[in-house]
Amino acid sequence: MFGVEGRTDPAVPAGLVLAPLGRRLGGLLLDQLIILAPIVLVAFALGLQPGSQISASSVFAISVASIAVSFVYFTLMIGFLGRTVGKMAAGVRVVRADDGERVGWTAAVMRALLPLVLGAVPSIGFALTLGVYSFAVFSPLRQGLHDRAAGTLVVMQRRSSSSAVPPGSFGPPGASGPR
Numbered sequence: 001m002f003g004v005e006g007r008t009d010p011a012v013p014a015g016l017v018l019a020p021l022g023r024r025l026g027g028l029l030l031d032q033l034i035i036l037a038p039i040v041l042v043a044f045a046l047g048l049q050p051g052s053q054i055s056a057s058s059v060f061a062i063s064v065a066s067i068a069v070s071f072v073y074f075t076l077m078i079g080f081l082g083r084t085v086g087k088m089a090a091g092v093r094v095v096r097a098d099d100g101e102r103v104g105w106t107a108a109v110m111r112a113l114l115p116l117v118l119g120a121v122p123s124i125g126f127a128l129t130l131g132v133y134s135f136a137v138f139s140p141l142r143q144g145l146h147d148r149a150a151g152t153l154v155v156m157q158r159r160s161s162s163s164a165v166p167p168g169s170f171g172p173p174g175a176s177g178p179r
């Protein structure tokens with residue numbers, strides 16, 4: 001309960017388990033490295049050197065490239081597979097919040113676009129992006145603002161089943177403890 005009479009906790013579709021925030025963060029960090037690597041390689045190939053002066057036009061070009069690569073990566077991976085490489089490594093996937101089924105293209109676009117658009121706001125974009133993701137800490141369904149806008153949940157890769165081993169037991173239902 002939320003502590004308000006007559007209101008119940010939001011429901012997670014049957015058989016699904018919400019992904020822990022630590023797994024979500026780990027997957028996101030891996031995805032960011034995957035996105036950043038080709039951008040850095042191209043920047044070096046174009047002659048940019050660490051510690052050198054970078055023109056405003058170069059900063060703009062790198063920013064546009066980062067946003068474009070991120071948008072394409074997140075939209076295609078979530079749209080086609082329901083997970084990114086980082087989410088695969090973390091053992092989580094993205095599903096529709098209403099029925100736990102595959103995410104559609106509109107939701108994949110919305111989910112990718114919201115953090116990118118807010119992140120592009122000059123001077124405060126980083127803080128806004130952190131806000132998008134950190135909203136999951138306060139949400140009963142662990143939804144960031146991008147999840148809420150897209151109507152999605154991040155859940156563990158495997159569905160739970162009635163034959164799963166209950167917490168604290170050492171085998172299938174009916175099995176005794178260790179011998």
